[in-house]
Amino acid sequence: xxxxxxxxxxGYSVLLYLFLYAPIVIMVFFSFNDSRLxxxxxxxxxxxxxxxxxxxxxxxxxxxxxxxxxxxxxxSMVLGTMTAFVMIRYSFRGKSILDSSLYFPVVIPEITExxxxxxxxxxxxxxLGGLTVAIGHIAFAISYATIVIRARLVGFDxxxxxxxxxxxxxxLRTFIHVTLPLILxxxxxxxxxxxxxxxxxxxKTAFTAGPGFQTxxxxxxxxxxxxxxxxxxxxxxxxxxxxxxxxxxxxxxxSKA
Amino acid sequence: xxVLLYAFGMIDLFRQFRFGPTLEHYAEFFxxxxxxxxxxxxxxxxxxxxxxxxxxxPLSYYIAxxxxxxxxxxxxxxxxxxWVSFLLRTYALMTILDVNGIINxxxxxxGLVSEPLNLMYNMQAVLLGMTYNYLPFMILPLYASMExxxxxxxxxxxxxxxxxARSFLHVTLPLTRxxxxAGSILVFVPAVGEFIIPQLLGGTESFxxxxxxxxxxxxxxxFWFGSAVSIVLIALVVVMIAxxxxxxxxxxxxxx
Numbered sequence: 001x002x003x004x005x006x007x008x009x010x011g012y013s014v015l016l017y018l019f020l021y022a023p024i025v026i027m028v029f030f031s032f033n034d035s036r037l038x039x040x041x042x043x044x045x046x047x048x049x050x051x052x053x054x055x056x057x058x059x060x061x062x063x064x065x066x067x068x069x070x071x072x073x074x075x076s077m078v079l080g081t082m083t084a085f086v087m088i089r090y091s092f093r094g095k096s097i098l099d100s101s102l103y104f105p106v107v108i109p110e111i112t113e114x115x116x117x118x119x120x121x122x123x124x125x126x127x128l129g130g131l132t133v134a135i136g137h138i139a140f141a142i143s144y145a146t147i148v149i150r151a152r153l154v155g156f157d158x159x160x161x162x163x164x165x166x167x168x169x170x171x172l173r174t175f176i177h178v179t180l181p182l183i184l185x186x187x188x189x190x191x192x193x194x195x196x197x198x199x200x201x202x203x204k205t206a207f208t209a210g211p212g213f214q215t216x217x218x219x220x221x222x223x224x225x226x227x228x229x230x231x232x233x234x235x236x237x238x239x240x241x242x243x244x245x246x247x248x249x250x251x252x253x254x255s256k257a
Numbered sequence: 258x259x260v261l262l263y264a265f266g267m268i269d270l271f272r273q274f275r276f277g278p279t280l281e282h283y284a285e286f287f288x289x290x291x292x293x294x295x296x297x298x299x300x301x302x303x304x305x306x307x308x309x310x311x312x313x314x315p316l317s318y319y320i321a322x323x324x325x326x327x328x329x330x331x332x333x334x335x336x337x338x339x340w341v342s343f344l345l346r347t348y349a350l351m352t353i354l355d356v357n358g359i360i361n362x363x364x365x366x367x368g369l370v371s372e373p374l375n376l377m378y379n380m381q382a383v384l385l386g387m388t389y390n391y392l393p394f395m396i397l398p399l400y401a402s403m404e405x406x407x408x409x410x411x412x413x414x415x416x417x418x419x420x421x422a423r424s425f426l427h428v429t430l431p432l433t434r435x436x437x438x439a440g441s442i443l444v445f446v447p448a449v450g451e452f453i454i455p456q457l458l459g460g461t462e463s464f465x466x467x468x469x470x471x472x473x474x475x476x477x478x479x480f481w482f483g484s485a486v487s488i489v490l491i492a493l494v495v496v497m498i499a500x501x502x503x504x505x506x507x508x509x510x511x512x513x
Contacts, residue, residue: 013319020338023349039359109450111467200342217344224348229355237345248340
């Protein structure tokens, strides 16, 4: 009786994993299909990728995605580290509010974040464009970066800092030569997460980009909602996917280091 | 900073309200499609949450009773889809549900249907898309709560004569309640305001609040009415976040 139950559970789990992965695998697989038809295999080919990269708007979108994400990463790493330090080492009034507000972007519907950004820009009269997109990404990526960096700081052994100080190093030297190298994997992991959050973002970007500024997700959305499914879009989605996954793998390695 | 931004957003939302003919906008709100769109969004989010819970609970259990490397690998397989954005995952679903997609190609070649089926642009497709995208959000906190479950309690229940069903109902389920709560909130709250999935997979019958806000702000440029809709959504979210705070677990730290 128990055995049969276990078998059913196992079979069910395999099916559920299949459900999670099949669409993505099929999308990637048919991006290499040498046919205009979506789901009839005609042999391996890079033709959709060649067509894709012959399109200058794809390159512009890629370029925009990358500079916005890089800017987001750098600012989030610096501010995230500072926030994480403040939260770990000091207690102050409103700390618990700050603490719970860190989780807001993780849980609230993204459309309300996007909206508050748009209204903020309309209110202040800042013209929409690449910079407003980056500012929006930074505002929310800091949260993610802080959560990751703080997790690293929790297990930090402060006695090594005291040792450095008792050997005559000042605050700055201690930070640069002792603290920073020890927390660097966490800081980089936080930065990579900020990069991913920015690189993958669609809704905030759509609300704050204004006309004329396009990132990869905006390009994918425009193609998907206008022309529907196409092998060329499969190829673009695959390229975007590979970057996201590569970043995640590096992050995973760092968190295990 | 986020709080500040929100504050700005809020002030602006209310400012729009005060200067506008307020009552008229409230009237407009209640006479429009907004209430029915809200009802539909809440219903869709609720259905998604229930589906994720029903689908995710057995899998979380399956992973939690495994040990060592197997468990790690199985968990990693749940986390990997997190690394792929909603937009890409929804597009991936489109490629299989399309009129020329793999499901239709297979059904046609097997002779099960004579015409390709319209699998997209309806409520079921949206529900499928939401469940597909949100499932990992449910599994992570569920798993976190089951991992902590003391197996000896189950053995105790068994040795005291409780069958599997009884010990599940009276031991496992109550002890994983926090995971169920956290998972439900993590799915329900973002699902209410979902935009991409109903936009790409749905039709007019599955128009949700997210689509409405999008249309009002980015298409119609009707900021006043858009603000009214958004305030109601934000109020809903605040209530739900208050609930969420009660259930905060390690689940979401694992997710990122």
